[in-house]
Amino acid sequence: PVIMYKVIALFIGYLQLVSGGFNVREGIPGGRIVGGVTTTIEKHPWQVSLQVFGNHICGGSIISSGLILTAAHCVTELIVTVYYVVPGVTDLRQAEQKYQVEEAIMHDDYDSVTYDYDIALLKLQENLTFSNTIQAISLPNELFTIPDGTSLVASGWGITEPDGTDSSDVLREIEIQYINWETCRTRLSSVGTFTERMICAGVPEGGKDTCQSDSGGALELNSTLIGIVSWGEGCGDPRYPGVYTHVSYLRAWIREHTGI
DSSP: HHHHHHHHHHHHHHHHTTOOOOSBBOOOOOOBTOOOOEEOOTTTEEEEEETTTTTTEEEEEEETEEEEOOOGGGSSSSOOGGGEEESSSSSGGGGGOEEEEEEEEEOOOOOOTOTTTOEEEEEEEOOOOOSOEEEEEEOTTTTOOOTTTTTEEEEEESSSSSSSBBOOOEEEEEEEEEEEEHHHHHHHHTOOOOTTEEEEEEEHHHHHHHHOOOOTTTETTTTTEEEEEEOOOOSSSSSSSSEEETTTHHHHHOOOOOOO
């Protein structure tokens, strides 16, 4: 009972932390893709829902049958065995399979203030069975580069309006544009620290973005994982593009811990 009380207390604290809304893009109730459209898991079969006590808190990407890549800030507050991964569903209300997380490996240099090195690996207790709705996403190499303005796709189950609280149980996606590093640093300098472990993306007119509870999900280019949803100032604000963990920059860390 004492352990359970501690878990519940941690969970309540977690809800209070992530509902603040400034930086971290997670939360219960969580945010959803802002300005997006409904999609299907068949188009994003690597996308999973990371859940605690049956509540969606973050996204994640399948990189092998037993490994999920997500954001470090998604897994710092609770005992790891309370986390479950739900794969293979478009609508979270239809979830049938849940896979318990056995171990979480966060980057040693993760900074909970700046969200630098915001990356974590989740090892599952039981391997996934691949199908048309459950697949691993491709990973870039260390030298992978993206031209400014390249269209990228993000998906998730987060808040659908910039200032809203309503979430969708159905997977949504947005198409946003890659923004070069110097521009990102300049535009975000007043609201946060933008490092080499980060990239940013958005649209000039605003209104399209990832948001709370989309954290940990994939920013992809042609089925290759480019970024991990990390943080932002508001959701869909044209002044402040969304920030993502730079996967190719941290590719060696992924390889070191997975062999992939």
